[in-house]
Amino acid sequence: MPLAFLKGETAVGQYLIEGGHKLEGRVRIQGSKNAVLPMMAAALLQRGTVILRHCPRIDDVRCMEEILRYTGARTWWQEENLFLDCSKIVTGEIPGAYADKMRSSVFLLGSLLPRLGSAAVSYPGGCTIGLRPVDLHVKLLRNLGAELTEHSGGISARAETLRGCRHRFPRVSVGATENGILAAVLARGETVLENCAREPEIFHLCRFLRKMGASIRGEGSSVICIQGQRELQPAQTEVPPDRIVAGTYLLAGAAVRGEVELCGAPVEEMGALLSVYRKMGGQYEVKSGTLFTDSRRVGKIPVQIATGCYPGFPTDLQSPLAAVCATIRGRSRIRETIFEDRYQAALEMRKMGAKVEISRGNLLIQGGRLYGAEVLAGDLRGGAALILAGLAAEGRTKIRPSRYVERGYEHIEEDLTALGGKIRKAVQE
Numbered sequence: 001m002p003l004a005f006l007k008g009e010t011a012v013g014q015y016l017i018e019g020g021h022k023l024e025g026r027v028r029i030q031g032s033k034n035a036v037l038p039m040m041a042a043a044l045l046q047r048g049t050v051i052l053r054h055c056p057r058i059d060d061v062r063c064m065e066e067i068l069r070y071t072g073a074r075t076w077w078q079e080e081n082l083f084l085d086c087s088k089i090v091t092g093e094i095p096g097a098y099a100d101k102m103r104s105s106v107f108l109l110g111s112l113l114p115r116l117g118s119a120a121v122s123y124p125g126g127c128t129i130g131l132r133p134v135d136l137h138v139k140l141l142r143n144l145g146a147e148l149t150e151h152s153g154g155i156s157a158r159a160e161t162l163r164g165c166r167h168r169f170p171r172v173s174v175g176a177t178e179n180g181i182l183a184a185v186l187a188r189g190e191t192v193l194e195n196c197a198r199e200p201e202i203f204h205l206c207r208f209l210r211k212m213g214a215s216i217r218g219e220g221s222s223v224i225c226i227q228g229q230r231e232l233q234p235a236q237t238e239v240p241p242d243r244i245v246a247g248t249y250l251l252a253g254a255a256v257r258g259e260v261e262l263c264g265a266p267v268e269e270m271g272a273l274l275s276v277y278r279k280m281g282g283q284y285e286v287k288s289g290t291l292f293t294d295s296r297r298v299g300k301i302p303v304q305i306a307t308g309c310y311p312g313f314p315t316d317l318q319s320p321l322a323a324v325c326a327t328i329r330g331r332s333r334i335r336e337t338i339f340e341d342r343y344q345a346a347l348e349m350r351k352m353g354a355k356v357e358i359s360r361g362n363l364l365i366q367g368g369r370l371y372g373a374e375v376l377a378g379d380l381r382g383g384a385a386l387i388l389a390g391l392a393a394e395g396r397t398k399i400r401p402s403r404y405v406e407r408g409y410e411h412i413e414e415d416l417t418a419l420g421g422k423i424r425k426a427v428q429e
C-alpha cells in the first residue's frame, strides 16, 4: 500500500497491541456514527436548538460540528449530549478543507439548499475504499428543481424553491436516500422516492425528522413518501447505538474466542451478522438489553458470505469479518458487492501471516496462525479489522495511522482494554 496518506503528518497516532489475550467482560455500545451525521445535517432545517443525546465523541462528529459552526451554527456539549443552535446560518459555502475530510459533507446540500437557497461543497472525502462518486445525489437534487454546477473542486447548487417530485434512484444508495429525504421535507408538495436504501439509519433519520414536524411515510421500505412542510421545529432525540461498533466488538470476541457482553447492542439491526456468527460456531443470547456472546466454539467452520444492502451482511463489517476468517481453519470466501476497493485491510493482513488472495472478485482466506507485525490502516473499518487481527496474533502488532479508526470509534482501545485486551494508543513523532 502506498504511504502517500501519511505524507506531511508529523505526529502519527498508532495502536500498539500485544496479541493472544482472551476478551471477556462487558462494554457499552456508543451512539451510531452513520445515524448521527445525517441528523446533524437535519438540524440545519430548523431555526432553534436541536439536542442529540448519547452522541458519540468521534472525529467525524467533531468534523461535522466544525462545518456547522462555519455555517454560523453554535454547538456545545453537555456530557454526552450535543446541542446544535441553528438560529443563525450565514453561509452555505463549505471550504474544501472541511468537506474533504468526510463524505457526509455531501448531506449538507440537502439541508443547506432548503435553508439558504444556495450551497457549495467540495467533492467529499472519507475513507479510501473505492471511487465513491456522487452522481446519484446530483441527479436527485436536479430532479427536485435545484440548479447544480459541477466543477473541478466540487458542486455549487442553487434553488429558489425545491419542488416535490417522483424520483427513482437508479442504484440503491444510503447517502443519496438520506439526502433526498432531507431536501424533500421542506420542498413544495409531495416527493416519492423509489428504490430507496433500507438501512436502519434511514429509519432513525425519518423518526427524528418526524419529531421536528416532517411528514414522511414508508421509511424502512424501498418507497418513501414525503409531504413537504412550510417549516420544521427544534427537537431532541437519542442517537441509537452503533450496530457496526457492536458488530466489531462481537467479531473481536470471535477473533480470540472470547466471551463478550455488548450492553445496548441493537440486536434487531444485527440479523445478518448474528446468523453468520452462529454458523461459524458462535453462540449468543439477549437478556435485558445486553447481547451475551460466546465465541469459544468458533474456529472450525469457515465462512462463505457476500456483502449486501440492508438487511444483507453490512459492507462495513466485511474487513473485521475477514480478520476473524484469518483465524478459522479451512478456506473462507467473502464477496464484497458494495465498494469495489475494500479488500485492502485483508491484503495488509498478509504481513501478519494471513493467507489471503483475491480471485474473480472474491476474497479467499485460508485461516491459520497470525503473527504480530507493523501494518498500515487505510480506512476506518479496515483499521478496526487490523486491530482484531492484532488481538488474535502471536506477539506485537503496530497499526498506523490511528486517525481513520478515530473517525468512527469513540475509544476502541479503552473498550478492548476493559475486556482484557492488551492495546494502547501512542503517538509516533
Ligand code: UD1
Pocket: 033, 034, 035, 037, 103, 104, 130, 131, 132, 133, 134, 135, 136, 137, 138, 171, 172, 173, 174, 175, 176, 197, 201, 315, 316, 338, 339, 340
Ligand atoms: C453509507 C455509510 C457507509 C456504508 C455505506 C454502505 C454513512 C455516513 N456511511 O455510505 O458506512 O459503508 O453506506 O452501507 O452512512 N454510489 C454511486 N453514486 C452515488 C452514491 C453512491 O455510485 O452518488 C455508489 C457507491 O460508490 C457505492 C454504492 O453506491 O458503491 C453504495 O454507496 P452508498 O450507499 O451511497 O454509501 P454511503 O452513503 O457513501
